[in-house]
Amino acid sequence: MKFRNIIKFSVLCFAFGNLSAQNPWPNATNTAQPWTRWWWMGSAVDENGLDKQLTTLSKxxxxxVEIVPIYGAKGFENRYLNYxxxxxxxxxQFTTTKAKSLNMGVDMAVGTGWPIGGPQVIEQDAATKMIVQTYDIQANEKFSDKIVLKDEKQKNLKTVKLDIITAYNDKNEVVVLTDKVSQDGTLNWKPISGKWVMYAVFTGKTLQKVKRAAPGGEGYTLDHFSPDATKDYLRSFDKAFGNSNYGIRSFFNDSYEVYNADWTAGFKDEFxxxxxxxxxPYIKYLVSDNESEIAGRIKSDYRETMSELILHNFTEKFTNWAHSKNSNNTNQAHGSPGNLLDLYAAVDIPESETFGSTKFDIEGLKRNVEDIxxxxxxxxxxxxxASSAANVMGKRLISNESFTWLTEHFKTSWSQVKPEAEQIFLSGINHIFYHGTTYTPADVQFPGWLFYASTNFVPENSLWPNIKGLNSYIxxxxxxxxxxxSDNEILMYWPVYDQWASPKGKDMTFKIHNIEKWLHPTIFYENLEKLGKSGYSLDMISDQMISEAKFENQNIQVAKGGGSYKVLIIPQLNYFSESTLKNILHLAQNGASVIFQSEPKDVPGFFEFEKRRTELQSLWNQIQFHQAGNLKSSTFGKGKIVLTSDVEKALEYLNIEREKLTDTGLKFWRRNFDGGKYYYIVNHTSKEINQNIPxxxxxxxxALMNPENGDFGLAETQNNSVRVKLKSGQSLFIKVSETLDNSIPKWxxxxxxxxxxxxxxxxxxxxxxGGPEFPKSRILTKLQPWTNFTEDASTQSFSGTGIYTTSFKVKKRADDFVLKLDKLYESAKVIVNGQDAGIVWSIPFEINIGKYLKKGKNTIQIEVSNLMANRIRxxxxxxxxWRNYHEINFVNIDYKPFDASNWKVQPSGLDGEIQLIPVYFSK
Structure with a gap:
């Protein structure tokens, strides 16, 4: 076969593979493309600038985009628009109309900065806290002090009031005195014996205001536990929007970062x-450091009540309000004092968040400790x-605020973004929002306006010419x-009562920033880690979800359209609701398989706990276990209940198969589609994996499908395995179909x-x-970064694109040629013989260019874009x-004033060898 025939065959295959009738890739809507959080600094935006930036983003x-107005840049106050x-x-309206013309969507935060709040939040609707004061009183002593709030910051507030006052003596006898205190704080009570300590609980205000607020968005943060506060807050949006949603796809609420909000007016009655x-009578156990059993039970009830209040009084009302506008809503539940699964499940698009940098074993992946x-x-x-709640309840989209503080400013390459994105996908999330992009007016010089905590997905970024590579992959x-x-086979119960029952502290928020305290130390987490690495796929489930679950078609299902599961696992725990056990036994009665890692020890909470404990034990005793090897098993109705500390043994016993492909080090996520399954396979190991995987x-x-370039083809299979070749850092889709399509070519x-x-x-x-000025052009006898030429000062400061050009001859015949770049700082567009051959932006730095080559002389240009770091330095x-903002201005990764003047020059361009490797495909 002559060389030109090989090239012709290659081109034909390329075109053939992109015919829609034979293309196994699903049609991509705009939700498949990455979205970005769009910071409007001071809302100093205008139609020309919005048009330009939306067009740039679309291309x-x-x-x-997700609009979030924040504080503004100094000197531009006359351009600010009030929220x-x-x-x-x-x-x-202009923004959404323009976006629609570009087939883009627009989301919008229901507030400026975070957490939500603003001028419409009057005092009574502001975030609320309990303020506790204690008093000592002796027998027959007239109490002369006034029981009034002493906090100077609260004195001028009209909503402050005494909620509870309760006295305890040294025998732990208790008297509730709330109705013994007159309007002016006079106590109308004298003990007849003993020494007493009185606990007075006042309803006060946190006085927290919106962080990073935009003009017109300043004010108190919201009381998320009050239905009236939520209604009042959203009324201002009703006034602004009228009967229209202005083209907003989804209204967004950021992570719950309301500090010290541990009470609300009417909490006592709700409780x-x-x-x-x-x-x-039990307030002492809630507000003091008492770590007795009763304190744990009272605190558990308090935390459960807080969870229900934020669910019903804020989250569900927020969802209903968005629906009234014919829009969806997006909510970040993390950080809140609630059951995260139920909160995520109560919205249209649950959203999680990544913050910081993961250590991957990918060969050659840059991870400088000083920059993370x-x-x-x-x-x-x-x-x-987030993904569990969505999967269980049948929600199509699960979003993620992605790459916050992935590295220090101006030092993040697209190759570093990719594995972090892959980890997000492997968690079941499928709708990435970059964090983020800042609107910049046309007359603002480099580097434009920038948000203080973003990875800089901005057109001013010197890496922007090659962002299409990353975006196409996503x-x-x-x-x-x-x-x-989703096609997960396991449900695992989250034992939230074990968290709530802790006698330490008072309110309990489940943040992403302190998982080492509430998540990592648990047996629950140990199971998640172990089962995931063993090749099992699972979602988490709450008590509420279990109460809604049914056993149908040989699977456990909670919601119509939601996931179907083969088994429910109850991990080792201390506290378990008797009503949840009753619901589980009902599932088993109808045919479900259930694994208990241990026998439930006790019921949570204080109310009639001894009676409920007896009921829990009675329900448990209905299960008649028999020994089955090293575990216990019971046939319960049509189902089966297994008891063992070794969950994997129980899964084997129930014939729940793991995916053995994880034994190679590969990670995966699996989805069902009508007529088959998709496997998303990722190699985050340091080695190439080239073998048949089961x-x-x-x-x-x-069929195999390459998400980096869109290639696809029929795989070689043997028994129940598929031949896969993945280098370190690469990923692949495997599409398993129940029907045949003979038009698809071989891989x-x-x-x-x-x-x-x-x-x-x-x-x-x-x-x-680029800039600030172009370095001098030169001929290189040895390939090297342009930053090596220190005699030209501009090479040390230039951020932009350098073009490496050479010519070479090709004499060999091959099925294709792989261009391999040894070291790339940081991404590159490859042009061969005047034709765009693609973008090299991720590890391994390789690209197939055979179809662009010709016999004899060839010319190649490698247009390398480097980091912004050297120019900022x-x-x-x-x-x-270049940084002159109101509020926090601009900080580094440690939240200290930003200064790049002492940074080392970041290598830029190409280094090492560039190889052209002739390759031959299997026939």
Missing amino acids: AGFGG LSPEWMKTL KKRRGYDLS NTKEVPDINMLKF ERTQSVLQNGK LNFIGKQV KYIEKTDAPIVLNQPWQLTFKV YMDQHKIQ
């Missing part, structure tokens, strides 16, 4: 209604709280992960390679796009003002 492969003002709403008893926050590491199991990946539904599901036809497996052609001839280096060294 770069973004599917939508929700008529002018602001007119601008919003009694929900928990069945008056809290007043080593205290904050994203955790895949934390992300699964689009293809999410097009699959948004198709069909799958639990093979079907009639197996091109590389069977052998010839000796590489080393492109060690001279290279020309020129520059385009230059600007700080020369005291060039």
Whole structure:
């Protein structure tokens, strides 16, 4: 076969593979493309600027934006628009109309900055806390002090009031005195004996205001536990929006970061209604450091009540309000004092968050310790709280605020973003929002306006010319992960009562920033880690979800359209609700399989706990276990209940198969589609994996799909395994179908390679796009980064694109040629013989270019874009003002004033060898 025929065949295959009739990739909507949080600084936006930036984002492969107004830049105050003002709403309408013309979506935060609040939050609707004062009183002593709030900051507030006052003596006798205190704080009570301590609980205000608020958005943060406060808050949006949603796809609420909000007006009555008893006689156990059993029970009831209040009085009302606008809502539940699973389940699009940098074993992946926050590491199991709720309840989209503080400013490459995105996908999330992009007016010089905590996904970023590579990868990946539904076989109960029953502290918030305290030390987490690594797929489930679950079609299902599960696991725990056990036994009665890692020890909470404990034990005693090897098993109705500390043994006993492909080190996520299954396979190991990997599901036809370039083809299979070749850092989809499609070509497996052609001839280096000034063009006798040429000072400060150009001859015949870049700082567009051959942006730095080559002389240009870091370093060294914002201004990764003047110069360009490797495919 002549060389030109090989090239012709290659081109034909390329075109053939992109015919829609034979393309196994799902059609990608704009939700499959990445979206970005769009910071409007001071809301100083105008129609020309909005038009330009939306067009730029669209061309770069973004599917939508999420508007969050924040504090503004100094000197631009005359351009500020007040949040929700008529002018602001007119601008919003322009934005959504323009976005629609570009097939982009627009989401919008229900507030500026975070947490939500603003001028519409009057005092009574503001975040509320309990303020506790104690008093000593002796027998027959007239108490002369006034029981009034002493906090100076609260004195001028009209809503402060005494909620509870209860006295305890040294015998622990108790008297509730709330009705013994007159309006002016006079106590009308004298003890007849003993020494007493009185606990007075006042309803006060946290006085917290919105952080990073935009003009027109300043004010108190909201009391999320009050239905009236929620209604009042949303009324201002009703006024601004009228009967229209202005084209907003989804209204967004950021993570709950309301500090010290541990009470609400009417809490005492809500507590009694929900928990069945008056809290007043037990208030000491809630507010003191008493770590007795009774304190743990009271605190458990208190925390459960807080959870119910934020669920019913805020989250559900927020969802209903969004629906009244014919929109969806998006909510970040983490950080709140509630059952995260129920809170995520109560919205249309549950959203999680990644913060910090994960350590991956990928060969060559850059991770400089000085550029990362080593205290904050994203955790895949934390992300699964959001995806679990969505999967169980049948919600199609699960979003993520992605890459917050992935590295220090201006030092994040797209190759570092990719594995972090893959970990998000492997958690079951399928709708990434970059954090983030800042609107910049046309007349603002480099680097434009920037948000203090973002990875800089901005057009001013010197890496922007190659962001389409990253965005296309995410689009293809999410097009699959948004198709069909999750295919997890296991449900694992989250024993939240074990958390709530802790006698330490008072309110309990489940934050992403302190998982080492509430998540990592648990047996629950140990199970998540172990089962995941063993190849099992699971979702978490709450008590509420269990109460709604049914056993149908040989599976456990909670919601129509939600996931179907083969088994429910109850991990080792201390506290378990008798009503939840009753619901589980009902499931088993109808045919469900259930694994208990231990016998439930006790019921949570205080109300009639001895009676409920007896009921729990009685229900448990209904299960008649018999020994089955090293575990206990019981046939319960049509189902089966297994008791063992070894969950994996129980799963084997129940014939629940794990995916053995994880034994290779590969990670996976699996989804069902109509007629088959998708496997998303990722290699985060340091080695290449080139072997047949076993799958639990093979079907009639197996296709491989490469999300980096869109290639696809039929895989080689043997028994129940699929031949896969993945280098360190690569990923792949495996599509297993129950039907045959003979039009799909075979996958091109590389069977052998010839000796590489080393492109060690001279290279020309020129520059385009960037600044502060272009370095001199030069001929390189040895390939090296442009930052090596220290005699030209501009090489040390330039951020932009350098073009390496050379010519070479091809004499060998091969099925294809792989261009391999040894060291790339940081991404590159490859142009071969004047044709765009693609973008190299992720590890391994390789690209197939055979179809662009010709016999004889060939020319190659490698257009390398580097980090923004060197130019920012230059600007700080020369005291060039570029950060001048109100509020926090601009900080580094440790939240200290930002200064790049002492940074080392970041290597930029190409280094090492460039090889052209002839490859041959299997026939």
